[in-house]
Amino acid sequence: MAQLNASLATLAFKSANLDARPATLTLTARFDAPVEKVWDLWADPRKLERWWGPPTYPAQVSEHNLQPGGRVTYSMTGPTGDRHHGYWEVVAVDPPRTLEVLDGFADSDGRPNADLPTMTMRVALTSRGARTRAVITSTFASIEAMQTVIDMGIEEGLRGAMEQMDALLIE
Numbered sequence: 001m002a003q004l005n006a007s008l009a010t011l012a013f014k015s016a017n018l019d020a021r022p023a024t025l026t027l028t029a030r031f032d033a034p035v036e037k038v039w040d041l042w043a044d045p046r047k048l049e050r051w052w053g054p055p056t057y058p059a060q061v062s063e064h065n066l067q068p069g070g071r072v073t074y075s076m077t078g079p080t081g082d083r084h085h086g087y088w089e090v091v092a093v094d095p096p097r098t099l100e101v102l103d104g105f106a107d108s109d110g111r112p113n114a115d116l117p118t119m120t121m122r123v124a125l126t127s128r129g130a131r132t133r134a135v136i137t138s139t140f141a142s143i144e145a146m147q148t149v150i151d152m153g154i155e156e157g158l159r160g161a162m163e164q165m166d167a168l169l170i171e
Helices: 002-008 037-041 047-052 143-150 152-168
Strands: 013-017 024-031 059-064 071-077 083-094 098-106 118-127 130-141
Touching: 024 152, 037 047, 037 118, 037 130, 037 152, 047 071, 047 152, 059 152, 118 143, 130 143
Parallel strands: none
Antiparallel strands: 013 024, 024 130, 059 071, 071 083, 083 098, 098 118, 118 130
C-alpha cells in the first residue's frame, strides 16, 4: 500500500492519501476555476460523462438526480467494448459546496452488484478566490473492500479523471 500511496501523491497539483483506519482514500485537488464551475462538473450529466473514469473508458450517464434520495446511474465502455456499470445513491447535497453519495458497482440494469464493494464518497469544494480546493474522501467498509477497488485500478482512474476535469475547466 505504501507504493500505491507514493505513486498517487505524484498527481499534478493533486495529492492523495490512503488511510487504513478507517479504510479511506482521500484525494485533494486544486483547480484554477471558481467553485461554481467545478461544481458544474458534477451537476451537469453531460459534463460528468466527459471526466468520470479513465480517458479510455468514456462514461454515459443514464440517470442523474443530485437530490437527497436521488440516484445517478452510468456505464463506462472500455477500449475493447467491455462495459462497466455504476451508481450513486445521493445521501446529501449542498450546491455548490458538498455532495455525499453511496458509490457502487452495478449490473447492466443498474442494480447494485453485491459481489463488489460500495463506498461512501464525500465531495467538499472550497472557494479560494478564483480557485477551488476539492477534497474527495471515499470511505470503505473494510481494508479488504478498499484493496479490491485498488486492485481494480483506482490509481489510474483517479489520475485520468483529474486530468479530464482540468481540461474541462479551461474550456
